[in-house]
Amino acid sequence: MSKRSDLLDFALLGLLHEGPAHGYQLRSRLNEALGAFRALSYGTLYPALSGLLDRGLIAQSTATGKPVTAAKSAGRNRIVYEITAAGKETFEDAARRIDTAAYEDDGFGVRLAFFGRTEADVRLRILEGRRSRVEEQLEIVRANSSRSRERLDSWTTALQRHGEESTEREVRWLTELIDAERRHPTDPGPQP
Structure with missing residues (x-):
């Protein structure tokens, strides 16, 4: 199973943990809230749901509560997972x-979306791991920028600077989240 497939299964289980939903609702919520699945097609969604059904991790019924087999003979009813x-x-x-x-x-991004259901020590380790990864990326961006700055036109230089500033912002944001987590590990998270 691929990492993306595992991530999709995790996201679907997380969304269904919040309550039952039909395929259209799941796809919409994945597209809206979880950047990793912005271009998720029904051709990807329904096989993932089918796999979760086969493994007994989700169940299905119709919106009217009838079993799916009985509903199919009575016409088209929306399936709820x-x-x-x-x-x-x-x-x-x-x-x-x-x-x-x-x-x-x-x-x-997907893990962060479900931090409300994640233990504090796990949240902290994921935040620290992400910050470390982004700091590594920042060093690479800075090294590449300093090596190539003289050869680039002003537009490309501006684009590189934007990438560097965006990465610096993410490091600061992650540091704020880590600090808040250390101060209040039982807090439900940052305020919107």
């Missing part, structure tokens, strides 16, 4: 897991 006990356990295990994917761009 909900997380099972096994799905909740799988989601909670994944939320506790810390691996390099949790620090990467797509993985970090």
Whole structure:
């Protein structure tokens, strides 16, 4: 299974942990809230849901509460998905897991979206890992900029500076989140 597929499963279980939803709602919420899935097609979504169904991590019914097999013969009813006990356990295990994917761009955004269901020590380790990864990227950007600055036109130089400033901003933001987490580990998170 690919990292993106694992990430999609985690995101779907996380969304269904909040309550039942049908495919259109899940796709919309993934597209709106989780940048990693902005271009998610139904051709990707429904096979992922099918895999979660096959593994017993989610269940399905119709909006009217009828079993899906009975609803198909009565006409087209919207299928609603909900997380099972096994799905909740799988989601909670994944939320506790810390691996390099949790620090990467797509993985970090998805994990951050579900920090409300993540233990404080895990949140802190993921934030610190992400900051370390972004600091490494910043050093690379700075080194590349200083080596090539004389050869570039003003537009390309401005673009490089923008990238450097954006990365510096992310390091500052992550540092603020880490500091807040250390001060108040039971706090539900930063205020909007």
